[in-house]
Amino acid sequence: MADRERWGFELPLLLFAGFRSLIDQLHAELADHGHPELRPVHGFAMQAVGRDGVTASELGRRLGVSKQAAGKTVDRLAALGYAERVSDPADARRKLVRLTPRGQDALVLSGAVFEELRGRWADRLGQERLTELEDALETVVGPAAFGLDAAGWFGD
Amino acid sequence: MADRERWGFELPLLLFAGFRSLIDQLHAELADHGHPELRPVHGFAMQAVGRDGVTASELGRRLGVSKQAAGKTVDRLAALGYAERVSDPADARRKLVRLTPRGQDALVLSGAVFEELRGRWADRLGQERLTELEDALETVVGPAAFGLDAAGWFGD
DNA sequence: CTAGAATGGTCAACGTGGTTGTCGAAAAAA
DNA sequence: TTTTTTCGACAACCACGTTGACCATTCTAG
Numbered sequence: 457m458a459d460r461e462r463w464g465f466e467l468p469l470l471l472f473a474g475f476r477s478l479i480d481q482l483h484a485e486l487a488d489h490g491h492p493e494l495r496p497v498h499g500f501a502m503q504a505v506g507r508d509g510v511t512a513s514e515l516g517r518r519l520g521v522s523k524q525a526a527g528k529t530v531d532r533l534a535a536l537g538y539a540e541r542v543s544d545p546a547d548a549r550r551k552l553v554r555l556t557p558r559g560q561d562a563l564v565l566s567g568a569v570f571e572e573l574r575g576r577w578a579d580r581l582g583q584e585r586l587t588e589l590e591d592a593l594e595t596v597v598g599p600a601a602f603g604l605d606a607a608g609w610f611g612d
Numbered sequence: 613m614a615d616r617e618r619w620g621f622e623l624p625l626l627l628f629a630g631f632r633s634l635i636d637q638l639h640a641e642l643a644d645h646g647h648p649e650l651r652p653v654h655g656f657a658m659q660a661v662g663r664d665g666v667t668a669s670e671l672g673r674r675l676g677v678s679k680q681a682a683g684k685t686v687d688r689l690a691a692l693g694y695a696e697r698v699s700d701p702a703d704a705r706r707k708l709v710r711l712t713p714r715g716q717d718a719l720v721l722s723g724a725v726f727e728e729l730r731g732r733w734a735d736r737l738g739q740e741r742l743t744e745l746e747d748a749l750e751t752v753v754g755p756a757a758f759g760l761d762a763a764g765w766f767g768d
Numbered sequence: 769c770t771a772g773a774a775t776g777g778t779c780a781a782c783g784t785g786g787t788t789g790t791c792g793a794a795a796a797a798a
Numbered sequence: 799t800t801t802t803t804t805c806g807a808c809a810a811c812c813a814c815g816t817t818g819a820c821c822a823t824t825c826t827a828g
Contacts (some may be wrong), residue, residue, distance in 0.1 A: 462746055464726030467733070468634045469758055470749040475627035477753055482624075497814075513776055525815055527777070532813085549776040549823045570620030577623070577752050585748050590618055592745045593626040596736050597633055653785075669805060681786055683806070688784080705794050705805040 478573050485569045491562050493536050501529045502538060502555060502563050509542070509554035538562060634729050641725045647718050649692050657685045658694060658711060658719050665698070665710035694718060 479496050486494050504510065504518040516526035530553050533539035538559035544550040555563065578586045635652050642650050660666065660674040672682035686709050689695035694715035700706035711719065734742045 462730075462743070463723075464728070464730035465723060466758070467730050467746065468631050468638075468726070470746055470753065471627050471631035471634070473753040473758075474749050475624050475631060478624045478627070495813090511776070512778095521814090522816065523776075524778080524817085528814070547776085547824070551777070567619075567621060570624070572620070574618075574620035574623050580752050581748050585744070587618070588741070589745055589748045590623065590626055592737050592741050593630050596733050597626065597629040651784090667805070668807095677785090678787065679805075680788085680807085684785065703795070703805085707806070 478570070481573055482566060482569050485572075486562065486565060489565060491565070494538075494562060497529065498533060498536075498538065499562075499566055501526075501533060502559055505539060505553055505555055505559075507555070507560075509552040511544075511550050512553060515553060533559070634726070637729055638722060638725050641728075642718065642721060645721060647721070650694075650718060653685065654689060654692075654694065655718075655722055657682075657689060658715055661695060661709055661711055661715075663711070663716075665708040667700075667706050668709060671709060689715070 482499075483494065483496065486492075501515065501519060504515055510518070512527040512530055513523040515530065516523040519526060519529075521529075530539055530541065533553075534541065538556060539553055540556055541551045541553055544552050574586070581589070638655070639650060639652065642648075657671065657675060660671055666674070668683040668686055669679040671686065672679040675682060675685075686695055686697065689709075690697065694712060695709055696712055697707045697709055700708050730742070737745070
């Protein structure tokens with residue numbers, strides 16, 4: 457919306473503002489639908505757990521944090537009723553982390569909200585410009601974009 | 613780079629990956645130029661302090677955190693040699709936080725690195741598509757993009 | 769088969785950055 | 799002048815990350 461020259465420092469600010477606006481709206485929506493306690497970090501963790509469950513060590517690898525940190529996140533998720541630990545009969549060392557129905561619900565709901573939010577961006581920009589934006593971003597960040605390793609990047 | 617239909621959840625991931633890639637490269641560069649201790653949160657805080665200095669309370673307002681949290685950040689910045697507190701002769705309650713020369717250096721360096729990084733994106737995308745991306749983001753996030761309130765969003 | 773290495777989970781201590789609540793001193797407003 | 803507001807600090811606490819250590823179990827070589 458400006459043909460003025462842009463500063464380099466605006467780019468990260470714009471990206472962050474976009475990201476944050478989506479995440480903030482997601483969590484406002486989640487809070488309105490029975491999940492007020494969920495934080496962004498929990499969403500990432502649940503996404504990494506997935507439908508099949510995962511061990512705490514593997515979760516740590518997927519999220520790019522130590523297994524201890526992953527274990528703590530699972531503790532919180534479990535305390536909030538979103539995940540549970542199940543012993544693995546095939547390997548007495550492992551404890552599978554699985555999403556509870558509540559956790560699955562939150563994940564499904566998040567997916568729906570993200571679709572809705574993308575729709576709003578499409579209304580604002582037009583499908584064309586939105587796709588352009590996504591493609592441009594994918595060009596510069598590459599497939600790394602879909603790694604969930606957001607270590608330490610999330611808070612309230 | 614894909615004419616397939618995109619999922620809503622990809623958008624925040626792409627934005628975050630872009631943001632993070634810039635910030636990570638910035639701090640790698642800063643570390644290589646004598647500022648290995650700086651964290652993203654410090655950059656935001658120093659930006660908010662600016663050339664004129666600011667009180668801890670005002671800093672908190674600018675960053676969207678409590679004055680206590682802002683005070684702690686100033687403590688950390690001061691311990692690292694990037695900021696200092698100066699008593700305000702005109703108001704005995706206030707203590708002006710100011711950047712030290714080291715702090716100013718880091719800020720100037722950051723600005724230069726961001727220009728360089730934007731240049732790399734321009735090489736990849738072309739000036740046209742980069743400007744399109746910036747404009748599209750500004751359209752959806754509005755002027756709010758340039759608020760520095762990133763409460764709790766930063767870590768390592 | 770058994771000894772050693774690798775893996776998984778947990779405990780402890782700690783660092784950083786956030787929150788509230790409280791408080792006294794100083795300034796501003798009534 | 800009295801009351802209210804503001805500023806900076808202290809304390810207690812929470813969330814989320816880190817290392818290091820440890821034990822139990824499983825895998826892998828010899």
